[in-house]
Amino acid sequence: MSQHASVSVFASPSSWIESDALDQCHQVAALDGMIHVAAMPDLHPGKGAPIGAAMSSRVLYPFLVGSDIGCGIAVFPIRIKRPVAERLAARFPDLDRPVDPAGIDTDIPAGYAEQLGTVGRGNHFVELARVHAVHDDAHAARLGLDRNDLVLIVHSGSRGLGERILRAHTEVHGAGPAADVGAYLSAHDEAVRWGSLNRRLMAARVADALGAAAEDPIVDECHNSVTVVDGAYLHRKGAANGDGRDVLVAGTRGTPSFLVAAHAGADANYSVAHGAGRKMSRADALRRGKAKHTVEELRRTPVGSYVVCGDRQLLFEEAPTAYKKIERVIDDLVEFKLATPVVSTHPVVTYKTADKARR
Numbered sequence: 001m002s003q004h005a006s007v008s009v010f011a012s013p014s015s016w017i018e019s020d021a022l023d024q025c026h027q028v029a030a031l032d033g034m035i036h037v038a039a040m041p042d043l044h045p046g047k048g049a050p051i052g053a054a055m056s057s058r059v060l061y062p063f064l065v066g067s068d069i070g071c072g073i074a075v076f077p078i079r080i081k082r083p084v085a086e087r088l089a090a091r092f093p094d095l096d097r098p099v100d101p102a103g104i105d106t107d108i109p110a111g112y113a114e115q116l117g118t119v120g121r122g123n124h125f126v127e128l129a130r131v132h133a134v135h136d137d138a139h140a141a142r143l144g145l146d147r148n149d150l151v152l153i154v155h156s157g158s159r160g161l162g163e164r165i166l167r168a169h170t171e172v173h174g175a176g177p178a179a180d181v182g183a184y185l186s187a188h189d190e191a192v193r194w195g196s197l198n199r200r201l202m203a204a205r206v207a208d209a210l211g212a213a214a215e216d217p218i219v220d221e222c223h224n225s226v227t228v229v230d231g232a233y234l235h236r237k238g239a240a241n242g243d244g245r246d247v248l249v250a251g252t253r254g255t256p257s258f259l260v261a262a263h264a265g266a267d268a269n270y271s272v273a274h275g276a277g278r279k280m281s282r283a284d285a286l287r288r289g290k291a292k293h294t295v296e297e298l299r300r301t302p303v304g305s306y307v308v309c310g311d312r313q314l315l316f317e318e319a320p321t322a323y324k325k326i327e328r329v330i331d332d333l334v335e336f337k338l339a340t341p342v343v344s345t346h347p348v349v350t351y352k353t354a355d356k357a358r359r
Helices: 019-029 087-089 137-142 159-173 181-209 280-293 293-297 312-317 326-335
Strands: 007-009 034-044 051-057 071-079 125-135 150-156 221-224 225-227 232-237 237-239 243-249 257-263 270-273 304-308 340-351
Touching: 007 019, 019 034, 019 051, 019 181, 034 270, 034 326, 051 237, 051 257, 071 243, 087 304, 087 340, 125 137, 125 181, 137 159, 137 340, 150 181, 150 340, 159 221, 181 225, 181 270, 221 237, 221 243, 232 326, 237 243, 243 270, 243 326, 243 340, 270 304, 270 326, 280 312, 293 304, 293 312, 304 312
Parallel strands: 007 034, 304 340
Antiparallel strands: 034 051, 051 232, 071 150, 071 221, 125 150, 125 340, 225 232, 237 270, 243 257, 257 340
């Protein structure tokens, strides 16, 4: 009988960590071949596996990565002369409608031409944000960032491609290990590349619609992946590569986000948090939100930003109150010496899904 892997939780006692999420960490630790599970401060329960965890194993388990392979967050500089939030919100393109692949001047990974340039649902978003505070002057300068600069933050993944890859595995092997590791990793790597291309396409679409030039990202880190590290398979599910990388840890549409310099070691599986982490289930957020807020209230945020979202249910499910406090997550990353804040941003316009009724 195999021994359980070790489990480390990088969250302070005052942080909101659900017992169900911890239970999932220990269930994963009991799988054959598992070595170490590192739970981030944004940990919350997922479908069969925790979200906000980095899990090392001698065995590759596709379900620990999930269906949105290559999901990540990229940050792009953008220059707009007179950024009036309400006007800019009305100019955002329809990111539910795919781009024409014939107009793309690069190879499309896996030849998957569907859904290119689309954001998807759930917690995915594209946000025009302003640098609110600089916490590390030298590092911010190296990234070309200063207070009041505008950036585009793009959070999305491999859309239907990742779903197709996971489904091909689970239909035969369920939650079991990859039968052909090489084949899975090859398909996985294509999905990771697709997700990165998708984020760039969306940033270019938004920049063009807002009258700005498309620029290369200064940060682009995926948080759903598996890589070989120290001879083991390191699965990250809602955890970003924290091994000397710059990572955008996303808040909510009504709170700051933090770009951090990550320096996590082996005890944290070289990983950091990817966002605030859910505090409520979608059903709870919908029920509580409808009792407290109107749709119009949710289209404006406490920081004065606008939300573009034509799906009323999604507005409630993704309300800022459905998430943990991002400041607590960042404090935990600092306390456990996993990351150092570089800048924090405030949303100006957050796009979730097209609001066709307002066009």
